[in-house]
Ligand SMILES: Nc1ncnc2c1ncn2[C@@H]1O[C@H](COP(=O)(O)OP(=O)(O)O)[C@@H](O)[C@H]1O
């Protein structure tokens with residue numbers, strides 16, 4: 081299997097978002113969880129997205145895991161590797177976008193690396209190096225209250241520079257809208273100034289198509305699904321992608337079993353989706369304080385799910401408002417709170433699967449990582465899209481038999497997301 085496009089995603093929801101975009105833009109794509117074992121039978125694919133859980137770990141650990149995934153992808157033919165980051169540039173001054181991008185670029189001998197989180201389908205645009213989430217600057221958007229990486233600066237040239245050794249420049253919209261040659265000329269000029277990474281402006285898909293054409297001729301780029309779209313379309317235009325007749329619907333033959341969701345995202349979108357879901361299905365709000373001091377709350381949640389899940393989908397959520405998150409973190413610390421709640425939600429999800437749940441929705445990137453790891457799912461096929469950036473996934477090689485999952489990025493989906501997801505997975 082020679083891979084046309086390789087990608088390393090810094091979290092699992094981000095990986096399924098990218099795999100969805102690549103699939104929609106003509107690449108047969110598989111999402112693996114880490115580097116797959118040699119024994120796992122993967123299909124003939126054009127693109128592989130290796131999901132890692134490295135967004136919020138120490139930079140050295142993130143670099144080591146990404147470098148190993150990069151080697152695996154290149155050994156299988158990938159000439160270009162996209163490092164998939166969050167469209168809201170989730171990171172801290174310690175990393176991990178800068179350190180990982182630099183490590184991949186240094187290994188591949190790359191000059192100036194293009195970096196852009198723009199993803200217009202979900203309202204993420206970049207202008208003069210500043211990231212907008214819908215109509216708001218990043219630092220004025222709900223991302224300012226993220227439990228793990230609150231974003232307080234919308235100027236990505238500055239944000240990336242604080243976490244990098246390479247100097248960071250800008251490919252502005254004037255160059256991007258003037259086309260590929262203008263972008264290349266700008267990159268050459270930046271290189272001559274000793275600059276090693278460049279934030280690229282992008283507002284419309286056409287901008288990402290231009291950036292995709294340029295990036296594809298380099299060994300590495302860093303971005304969100306929008307850059308994935310540009311790379312996929314560039315590959316398709318190059319004539320290298322074989323045409324195929326199957327559709328995403330082929331990936332989601334019914335699997336039976338029961339349906340449930342667990343949520344650990346505290347994003348404004350998820351909080352709203354939970355409120356709306358509570359009008360039509362059972363929703364249990366966990367007590368995070370109790371989760372941190374013992375395991376009774378987990379047992380209580382499993383017992384609450386009891387007979388309810390045999391009657392229809394039910395949701396168990398740790399999600400809380402920014403004020404509640406703040407209170408919990410001030411008592412227990414940010415990392416300890418996050419990890420304990422991720423562990424609890426993953427234990428609950430695994431217990432639900434043991435009791436026969438085969439259709440599972442998980443809300444939250446770190447939360448999805450914890451759940452998928454506990455279920456030891458090796459890989460996913462990509463099914464139809466529930467909401468922009470959120471496909472239905474079908475497990476490959478799972479010890480639990482065939483399951484359908486949806487890994488929802490905290491910020492994605494409209495207010496009816498849960499009902500829509502359960503309907504599509506029925
Ligand atoms: N009530 C809570 N208080 C503090 N942290 C929480 C709470 N509920 C969930 N968390 C943690 O917040 C983080 C949410 O991150 P994540 O799952 O990636 O969601 P998102 O996709 O919105 O970024 C996780 O580490 C989760 O365990």
Ligand SMILES: O=C(O)[C@@H](O)C(=O)COP(=O)(O)O
Nearest residue numbers: 093094097166167445489490
């Ligand atoms: O690019 C995006 O916004 C998503 O694919 C993504 O990475 C979201 O991360 P979480 O919000 O932590 O799920």
